[in-house]
Amino acid sequence: MLKKFWIVTNDGKDTNHAVTEKVKELLEIAGRSCILCEKDAEKNIIRERIPDMIDCAIVIGGDGSLIEVARTLWKRDVPILGINMGTLGYLTEVEVSNLAEDITQMLKGDYLYEERMMLEGMFPNGKKDVALNDIVVSRKGDDLRIIYFKLFVNGELLNSYEADGIIISTPTGSTAYNMSAGGPIVEPTASLTVITPICSHALNTRSIVLSSDDEIVIEIGEGRRGNIEKVLVTFDGATSVPLETGDRLTICKAKESTKIMKINKISFLEILRRKMKGN
Known part of the structure; x- marks a missing residue:
């Protein structure tokens, strides 16, 4: 069971941290522990302040934010769940409109992992x-x-x-x-x-x-x-x-891969079709 979560927020996307606080609230109501990512004055992740034990990293932002976290957590084998705060993303799969439902589904253990080569x-x-x-x-x-x-x-x-x-x-x-x-x-x-x-x-x-x-x-x-x-x-x-x-x-x-958490059933081809339609 996933018990300890590390939440990384793109401050330029979730400017008032409303989504971040909602995610934190949902996790804590379910009895889970969550730690907010600490950043320096230039908004860079302070690596020394990353908890030693993490069951899952939740990234609130876009694909770029998730990629940054994947590189930061290299060699730690921590699954990453992306919450999309931008346009349709290839990696960030949870939409804010479905936030409560998708977090609840994750906490029930209804998810899959995709291993992405690095x-x-x-x-x-x-x-x-x-x-x-x-x-x-x-x-x-x-x-x-x-x-x-x-x-x-x-x-x-x-x-x-x-x-x-x-x-x-x-x-x-x-x-x-x-x-x-x-x-x-x-x-x-x-x-x-x-x-x-x-x-x-x-x-x-x-x-x-x-x-x-x-x-x-x-x-x-x-x-x-x-x-x-x-x-x-x-x-x-x-x-x-x-x-x-x-x-x-x-x-x-690389010997290590990035473990992406998948909650919804939208396929890569469906995302690609939407992207092409949007262009």
Whole structure:
């Protein structure tokens, strides 16, 4: 039974914390313990103040808020329930209009878990970071020049690129930047990796779908005149790490996954259909 809940609120969405307080009230009436997330002055989660024992994290906001929590709780195997405070989301599944009914259903144990694959990126210095949506290599700063890089898969050169960047996406992230860049939409519980160049300077460059077991290496090349290229590696649009010519980024499937709590019976295809209809 889920007993201890950690509630994370997007203060820009639930401005007066009315939804947050309602969720807290519903949980406490049912005899559950709940702790509100503590943030710093810049609205960042204070990791040191996250409780050691959590049965479930409830995120009040949008998909971006849920992704932030998923990265924050990496390696802790805590299921996440999203309460949608924005437009129709792919990850935040509880609507405010059904809040009491859905929370009650969850407390009765009527829910499922979806395991969502994550990507792990490792840098030459051994440091690592993870992404639920995507890892993006792009130009650094205001430089409008294309960047040059090589892509290796399992140690074998796949292609050399001249492009604005490249997106390495999970199935969950296939409906985000990957889709905007012309990449394929993938069923989110699948286990594979999508590679989509950004504005590639080649006519025959398309997205590539690989097994999640494949190891991907991106090597930053020299500029056209032999100059040092400077790029940024960004994880889920949040943290960024600079790289330059000669550096390598290794990407593989993370050992840990994100556990998304599913309460309603709306399928991914139904959400996708609504999104397409809305556009």
